[in-house]
Amino acid sequence: MSMLMLQLQYFTIVKENFEMKDKKAWFKKGIKDGIPIALGYFAISFSLGIAAKNTGLTAIQAMLMSLTNLTATGEFVALGLISSGATYLEMAVTQLVINLRYCLMSCSLSQKVDPKAPYFHRFLLSAGVTDEIFGISSNVEGKLSPFYSYGAMCVAVPAWTFGTFLGVTAGNIMPARVLSALSIALFGMFIAIIVPPAKDDKVLAGVIIISMLSATLFYYLPVVSKISSGFRIIILTVVIAGIAAVLFPTESEEAEHEI
Amino acid sequence: MKFNIYLYIIIMASVTYLIRMLPLTLIRKEIKSKKIRSFLYYVPYVTLSVMTFPAILSSTESVWSALAGFIIAIIIAYRGGSLVKVSMGSCMAVFLLELFI
Numbered sequence: 328m329s330m331l332m333l334q335l336q337y338f339t340i341v342k343e344n345f346e347m348k349d350k351k352a353w354f355k356k357g358i359k360d361g362i363p364i365a366l367g368y369f370a371i372s373f374s375l376g377i378a379a380k381n382t383g384l385t386a387i388q389a390m391l392m393s394l395t396n397l398t399a400t401g402e403f404v405a406l407g408l409i410s411s412g413a414t415y416l417e418m419a420v421t422q423l424v425i426n427l428r429y430c431l432m433s434c435s436l437s438q439k440v441d442p443k444a445p446y447f448h449r450f451l452l453s454a455g456v457t458d459e460i461f462g463i464s465s466n467v468e469g470k471l472s473p474f475y476s477y478g479a480m481c482v483a484v485p486a487w488t489f490g491t492f493l494g495v496t497a498g499n500i501m502p503a504r505v506l507s508a509l510s511i512a513l514f515g516m517f518i519a520i521i522v523p524p525a526k527d528d529k530v531l532a533g534v535i536i537i538s539m540l541s542a543t544l545f546y547y548l549p550v551v552s553k554i555s556s557g558f559r560i561i562i563l564t565v566v567i568a569g570i571a572a573v574l575f576p577t578e579s580e581e582a583e584h585e586i
Numbered sequence: 587m588k589f590n591i592y593l594y595i596i597i598m599a600s601v602t603y604l605i606r607m608l609p610l611t612l613i614r615k616e617i618k619s620k621k622i623r624s625f626l627y628y629v630p631y632v633t634l635s636v637m638t639f640p641a642i643l644s645s646t647e648s649v650w651s652a653l654a655g656f657i658i659a660i661i662i663a664y665r666g667g668s669l670v671k672v673s674m675g676s677c678m679a680v681f682l683l684e685l686f687i
Contacts, residue, residue: 367670388591395599404637405598412589415597422601428630429602433609440610453607459669507647508655508681512673514642515659517634519672522663525631534628538635546640560636568632572624 350474357478364459364479365486371399371516372487374509375406376494377501382406386495393491397457397484401426403513404560417558424561432461441470448473455480458520530575538567646680648687655680 372393379389384406396402401422408418433456440449452473460483464476498506525532545551545559554562639656646652655676662675 363668363670367668367673370670371673384591388595391592392595392598395595396602398602400634400637401598401602405594409589409591409594415589415593418594419597419601422598423605424629425633426602426605427626428633429606430609431626431629433606434613434626437610437613446611449610450607453610454603456606456610503647504681504684507651507684508677510645511642511652511655511659511676511680514638514645515655515673515676516669517638518656518659518676519663519667519669521631521634521638522660523666526664531628531631535631535635538632539639542636543640560633563636564629564633567636568625568628571628571632572621576620576624577627 350472353472353474354478354481357475357480358482359478360463360475361460361479361482364463365482367459368483368487369490370509371512372490373494373498374512375399375402376491376496377498377506377509378403378406378494379491380495380498382410384409384495386492389495390488390492394484394488397455397487398426398429399513399516420561421558424564428458429456429461432456432458432465435465436461436471439465439467439471441472443470444473452476455484457483459483530571534567534571538563541567647684651680651683651687654683 375393376386376389379392379402384392392402392405396405404421404425405418408421413421433453436452436456437449440452455476460476460479463479464471467475501509521535525535541563542559545554545563551559642656643649643652646655658679659672659676662672667675
């Protein structure tokens with residue numbers, strides 16, 4: 328009887344040891360795949376820091392914003408809202424609409440996470456659902472070990488935060504030409520996200536072109552141009568995406584595109 | 587400034603975290619509604635498009651350099667360039683063109 332107990336204990340230890348190694352391996356792999364993300368984040372968050380400084384944020388405020396939000400698009404738009412003196416409600420609704428895409432990513436990740444991983448991991452994983460970390464996380468073969476995402480977050484999040492800090496503090500030692508050039512970086516990133524999937528999808532290409540034309544109309548037409556930029560984005564997104572969803576519902580497979 | 591920046595940050599961080607956290611923790615079954623899936627599929631593209639154009643044109647010191655950066659970004663993205671490549675490519679285009687303006 329005691330023999331059996333001993334054996335059972337032995338097996339438990341071996342199993343735990345194995346899982347521990349597994350976690351470490353996933354974590355290391357995450358760090359490795361997170362390095363290119365960190366490099367990209369650094370460049371983009373630097374120009375975000377410059378924009379934050381222009382909006383009147385201190386380095387600490389900008390760092391705090393980057394650390395707690397981890398979303399270039401959301402933070403970029405937030406700066407615009409802050410400088411225009413938007414209400415708190417406008418801020419909340421705009422972030423909700425702009426970041427709705429994370430909802431889809433989280434839905435997809437909820438199916439991907441290793442069901443054996445304890446439930447609390449889902450709360451930690453949530454903090455790191457960005458376009459890029461989601462991209463590599465859902466690219467993993469089989470089920471996702473949360474430690475893989477943690478590895479990527481460990482290099483990407485500090486790069487994002489520190490880049491923002493440097494943008495605020497060292498942005499003004501950069502020549503005006505470099506500043507002007509870096510100011511377009513975030514828009515470049517948006518284009519990098521929307522163009523590739525539209526290549527083989529005429530409907531999506533049409534939706535993108537119509538969106539840009541509508542935004543231009545809204546920007547220049549006399550009455551509607553008075554609507555604040557935040558609600559302009561909300562209205563256009565809900566209307567255009569809504570119409571597109573009714574007229575051209577995507578195939579279930581297509582809707583799983585990694586964005 | 588009329589409003590408190592820390593309060594802005596707390597609000598945006600909370601909303602953003604909830605968006606990411608709720609589906610991951612609550613939804614364990616696949617979303618079946620084709621309409622909702624389609625809507626969510628289009629949302630990021632429409633939002634990003636609406637935010638990019640025409641705002642991109644006033645992001646740099648000259649409309650022409652911005653237009654060049656915009657076109658270069660589309661070309662690199664179309665050819666399958668990574669996020670960083672596209673982003674830096676458009677920056678380079680702006681920088682080079684502004685040397686001559």
